[in-house]
Amino acid sequence: MNPVSDLSAAGFALFWGLTIFAAGIFLIRGYQLLKLLSLGRENKKPGNLIKQTFLAIGHMIIQECQFKNIRKKDRAGIGHLFMVWGFLLFVTYYFFFIVIASGFGISETMEHNAIYTIYCWVMDIAAPFVFIGAVWGIIRRYFFLPKRLEGQRTWEALLILITVLLHPITHVGKIATQIAAGSPPAGLGISTPPLSTALSNLYTNVGSVAGWHAFWFWSHWGFVLLVLAIIGYTRYLHVPAAIINDILRPQKKGELSLIDLKDRRTFGTARVDNFTQKQLLDTYACVVCGYCQDACPATNTGKPLNPRLIIRDVKANLMTNGPLIHHKKEPVIPLIGSGKEGSIGEDALWACTTCWACMEVCPVYIEHVPKIIDMRRHLVQMQSKFPEELLNFFENMEQRSNPWGIAPADRAKWATDITVKPFETGKTEYLFYVGCFGAFDARARQVTLAIARVLDAAGVSWGILGRDEKCCGDSLRRLGNEFVFDRMAQENIKLFRDKGITKIITECPHCFTTLKNDYAQYGAKLDVIHHTELFDRLIKEGKLKLKPTDLGTLVFHDSCYLGRHNGIYQPPRDVITAATGIAPIEMERNHKRGFCCGAGGGRMWLEEKTGKRINIERVEEALKQNPKTICVSCPYCMTMFEDGLKDKGADKQVRVLEVAEIVARALK
Amino acid sequence: MLVVACIKQVPDTTQVKIDPVTGTLIREGVPFIMNPFDTHALEESLRLKDKYGFRVAVISMGPPNTVVTLKKAIALGADEAVLLSDRVFGGADTLATSRVLAEAIRRLSQKEEVALVICGKQTIDGDTAQVGPGIATRLRYAQLTLVDQIQKVDVQAKRIIVRRKLEGRHEIVEAPLPALLTVLREINKPRYPTVPMRLMSETAEVMVWDNKVMHLDESSIGLKGSPTQVRRIFSPEKTKGEIVGDGVNKPEEAAHLLVARLVQKDIIQA
Numbered sequence: 005m006n007p008v009s010d011l012s013a014a015g016f017a018l019f020w021g022l023t024i025f026a027a028g029i030f031l032i033r034g035y036q037l038l039k040l041l042s043l044g045r046e047n048k049k050p051g052n053l054i055k056q057t058f059l060a061i062g063h064m065i066i067q068e069c070q071f072k073n074i075r076k077k078d079r080a081g082i083g084h085l086f087m088v089w090g091f092l093l094f095v096t097y098y099f100f101f102i103v104i105a106s107g108f109g110i111s112e113t114m115e116h117n118a119i120y121t122i123y124c125w126v127m128d129i130a131a132p133f134v135f136i137g138a139v140w141g142i143i144r145r146y147f148f149l150p151k152r153l154e155g156q157r158t159w160e161a162l163l164i165l166i167t168v169l170l171h172p173i174t175h176v177g178k179i180a181t182q183i184a185a186g187s188p189p190a191g192l193g194i195s196t197p198p199l200s201t202a203l204s205n206l207y208t209n210v211g212s213v214a215g216w217h218a219f220w221f222w223s224h225w226g227f228v229l230l231v232l233a234i235i236g237y238t239r240y241l242h243v244p245a246a247i248i249n250d251i252l253r254p255q256k257k258g259e260l261s262l263i264d265l266k267d268r269r270t271f272g273t274a275r276v277d278n279f280t281q282k283q284l285l286d287t288y289a290c291v292v293c294g295y296c297q298d299a300c301p302a303t304n305t306g307k308p309l310n311p312r313l314i315i316r317d318v319k320a321n322l323m324t325n326g327p328l329i330h331h332k333k334e335p336v337i338p339l340i341g342s343g344k345e346g347s348i349g350e351d352a353l354w355a356c357t358t359c360w361a362c363m364e365v366c367p368v369y370i371e372h373v374p375k376i377i378d379m380r381r382h383l384v385q386m387q388s389k390f391p392e393e394l395l396n397f398f399e400n401m402e403q404r405s406n407p408w409g410i411a412p413a414d415r416a417k418w419a420t421d422i423t424v425k426p427f428e429t430g431k432t433e434y435l436f437y438v439g440c441f442g443a444f445d446a447r448a449r450q451v452t453l454a455i456a457r458v459l460d461a462a463g464v465s466w467g468i469l470g471r472d473e474k475c476c477g478d479s480l481r482r483l484g485n486e487f488v489f490d491r492m493a494q495e496n497i498k499l500f501r502d503k504g505i506t507k508i509i510t511e512c513p514h515c516f517t518t519l520k521n522d523y524a525q526y527g528a529k530l531d532v533i534h535h536t537e538l539f540d541r542l543i544k545e546g547k548l549k550l551k552p553t554d555l556g557t558l559v560f561h562d563s564c565y566l567g568r569h570n571g572i573y574q575p576p577r578d579v580i581t582a583a584t585g586i587a588p589i590e591m592e593r594n595h596k597r598g599f600c601c602g603a604g605g606g607r608m609w610l611e612e613k614t615g616k617r618i619n620i621e622r623v624e625e626a627l628k629q630n631p632k633t634i635c636v637s638c639p640y641c642m643t644m645f646e647d648g649l650k651d652k653g654a655d656k657q658v659r660v661l662e663v664a665e666i667v668a669r670a671l672k
Numbered sequence: 673m674l675v676v677a678c679i680k681q682v683p684d685t686t687q688v689k690i691d692p693v694t695g696t697l698i699r700e701g702v703p704f705i706m707n708p709f710d711t712h713a714l715e716e717s718l719r720l721k722d723k724y725g726f727r728v729a730v731i732s733m734g735p736p737n738t739v740v741t742l743k744k745a746i747a748l749g750a751d752e753a754v755l756l757s758d759r760v761f762g763g764a765d766t767l768a769t770s771r772v773l774a775e776a777i778r779r780l781s782q783k784e785e786v787a788l789v790i791c792g793k794q795t796i797d798g799d800t801a802q803v804g805p806g807i808a809t810r811l812r813y814a815q816l817t818l819v820d821q822i823q824k825v826d827v828q829a830k831r832i833i834v835r836r837k838l839e840g841r842h843e844i845v846e847a848p849l850p851a852l853l854t855v856l857r858e859i860n861k862p863r864y865p866t867v868p869m870r871l872m873s874e875t876a877e878v879m880v881w882d883n884k885v886m887h888l889d890e891s892s893i894g895l896k897g898s899p900t901q902v903r904r905i906f907s908p909e910k911t912k913g914e915i916v917g918d919g920v921n922k923p924e925e926a927a928h929l930l931v932a933r934l935v936q937k938d939i940i941q942a
Contacts, residue, residue, distance in 0.1 A: 268871060395864055
């Protein structure tokens with residue numbers, strides 16, 4: 005007797021009826037969701053789709069999403085590994101041995117062979133892992149809730165975990181009853197899988213086995229179809245959406261769009277359909293894991309910004325307003341609004357430091373920061389609505405091309421006491437782009453002098469633009485003032501081109517990113533190097549000879565714009581090691597997980613009135629290592645650390661030095 | 673009803689240096705800005721527009737490149753802009769300047785009733801604070817200087833109530849319309865132009881009136897109509913102040929001394 009092949013005519017009708025019904029719900033919902041996505045603006049061309057598809061599937065199979073987040077403190081990802089790997093095996097089983105075998109009444113052919121038995125063995129081993137994964141998930145969520153999942157004990161989450169839990173149980177039940185009935189994988193003369201075999205001993209009453217088999221078969225398939233039907237309505241959606249999101253991910257991470265002055269409808273994102281389709285797809289991919297909020301410096305210090313909620317709220321807004329926009333009606337909930345008026349509060353948008361911590365940890369390649377900046381763009385460019393501190397900043401930038409409104413003629417004042425050559429076309433190799441901090445800020449000027457000394461010591465051919473140098477426009481761009489940034493960028497690129505400048509050394513990681521990545525969007529071909537990178541190269545080439553000088557316990561703080569934005573982690577560390585003889589001490593959060601100083605994204609120019617100050621949080625973390633020196637590679641970080649140390653009353657015991665200053669001390 | 677904001681394009685004085693030999697301003701390469709006080713005059717005009725529905729006209733006397741600054745005013749929300757530009761207007765002192773501006777306002781008022789004229793308290797390049805009062809005198813408008821708050825504009829009764837900020841006291845003054853106000857920087861915080869407005873202003877038209885339009889007697893305007901002339905400009909010699917406290921070794925003592933001096937000079941109150 006083969007109870008599976010015994011699907012009666014009514015059984016076939018029910019099987020296909022239910023299957024088509026569930027698939028129908030899945031497809032209709034999928035169509036609705038795609039329709040909503042299509043409201044967004046056109047995307048820029050994605051990369052090589054074939055390559056990206058293989059890469060995305062590879063990422064899914066090796067569970068890159070989980071491995072980047074499993075840590076001592078938070079091992080929830082292991083449960084996910086078990087579920088996903090098991091799930092992949094299950095899906096194969098469903099297709100071959102349920103849809104094809106049972107659905108087309110060819111169980112005899114499909115199951116009477118060694119392959120089936122082998123597959124049953126594999127599934128027999130996988131099932132307990134899926135079971136453990138689901139139980140792991142339930143325990144994580146309902147007994148040892150990590151902070152990132154607070155408020156996430158929802159019915160939806162429970163439904164998902166329970167459906168996952170029931171798959172292996174019903175599957176093993178199905179196989180066990182098949183074995184008890186003497187059907188394959190039994191009766192082929194090959195040993196049957198152990199777990200199912202053991203459980204088959206429960207079904208000793210020959211008369212009731214067929215009934216039990218039907219129970220397990222139908223409940224198993226029922227849960228599979230339930231999952232299929234609810235994918236589009238629950239976070240199961242992340243399964244297809246995350247894979248597509250990975251495939252379509254922008255070629256350059258976090259790239260902001262350029263302003264299009266010909267399209268005058270709107271500048272920035274005011275309505276959910278102003279986002280690009282890819283940006284909307286991000287919201288489908290979100291699985292509400294909360295890793296982003298765990299990493300966010302704003303969320304961590306009690307600011308009204310939570311990157312997870314930004315994504316959630318954009319999605320909620322799309323779900324409410326999307327159908328209206330589709331029918332050419334006015335949206336009912338504004339995307340941006342203070343208090344409860346809109347989906348996303350203005351104060352949340354202004355709290356972002358653009359440090360990319362959220363984007364670094366996101367398992368499904370969501371890009372939070374460009375969305376925030378797009379919404380800032382709307383506020384600044386369409387409504388002129390921004391924290392009032394920024395008015396002076398914007399005007400100073402436009403009028404005098406620096407944040408403080410200092411006379412541009414003073415740009416070369418830092419070099420009053422030394423001889424500095426201007427950049428000469430064809431003669432000078434590198435432009436040393438000093439930047440506003442390096443030129444005007446009293447503390448950063450010392451760093452500028454140190455860089456000058458080191459460059460001379462290594463025999464580098466370099467020159468400056470002096471009073472002709474202009475601000476790169478980093479903060480303007482991150483604050484959403486794209487119109488003014490666009491003009492400044494074009495002016496600078498023209499200046500570089502006119503002077504024949506192609507190789508640039510920057511003092512500041514923000515200038516570095518802007519010149520290197522942002523200006524590249526305009527087609528500028530600049531070879532930009534941060535001074536720490538150049539020093540590293542010069543040391544390794546033997547051009548820069550140092551006498552290691554011990555500075556006591558030294559912790560290194562990663563600049564977000566050097567680290568996460570550009571992947572430069574090792575060069576500054578190697579330079580420090582060469583200059584002090586010892587590798588720098590790491591803080592608890594370092595490298596890719598480094599915690600922002602609080603000044604990026606234009607936050608340097610804004611008051612920090614809510615919650616704990618971000619720089620205090622970071623200084624406290626640094627002080628845990630009992631350092632004598634905190635070493636930074638960015639003038640913003642320098643300011644934030646020095647201020648933070650003063651606030652903590654630790655500025656007498658601990659000093660802040662820039663990498664270049666440490667190198668200058670070690671010059672022979 | 674029209675509110676007229678008078679603005680002047682001035683060199684960014686933080687970037688201006690005086691040529692020690694010739695005793696003239698080195699203006700080469702120095703960017704021009706809207707006189708900072710005038711940005712507040714314009715802002716106040718725009719606020720009256722938002723509140724009472726007035727139309728806002730900006731006028732300026734200056735060389736042709738003043739168009740740039742007038743377009744900025746349009747980007748901020750001014751409805752029309754008039755540039756008074758002619759060689760014969762050049763070299764004017766405050767008297768001659770106020771004659772040209774007053775005539776322009778008079779011409780505007782022929783088309784549309786003028787409710788208010790708002791000027792900045794003074795310019796940062798001339799620092800006379802005379803042009804506003806000069807215009808009011810020529811037009812026989814009520815003259816309200818040093819205004820730091822407009823409390824009420826009664827369009828029906830044609831009355832205005834403003835607060836004037838004087839040394840150590842405030843004065844609430846009521847006057848009939850039309851009136852001329854000169855405003856202080858405290859009166860408001862200027863707005864920031866939106867991108868659509870900036871783009872619109874780029875193609876907006878600025879009317880240019882020369883003396884063929886204005887028909888002013890050439891002996892009353894420009895250099896000829898100016899009884900005063902600047903003879904020389906120079907930087908005063910910088911004298912180093914005396915060092916009275918030791919801020920390095922005795923910071924507390926120095927701080928007390930500083931506070932005492934500031935109180936003594938009536939800069940802060942004890």
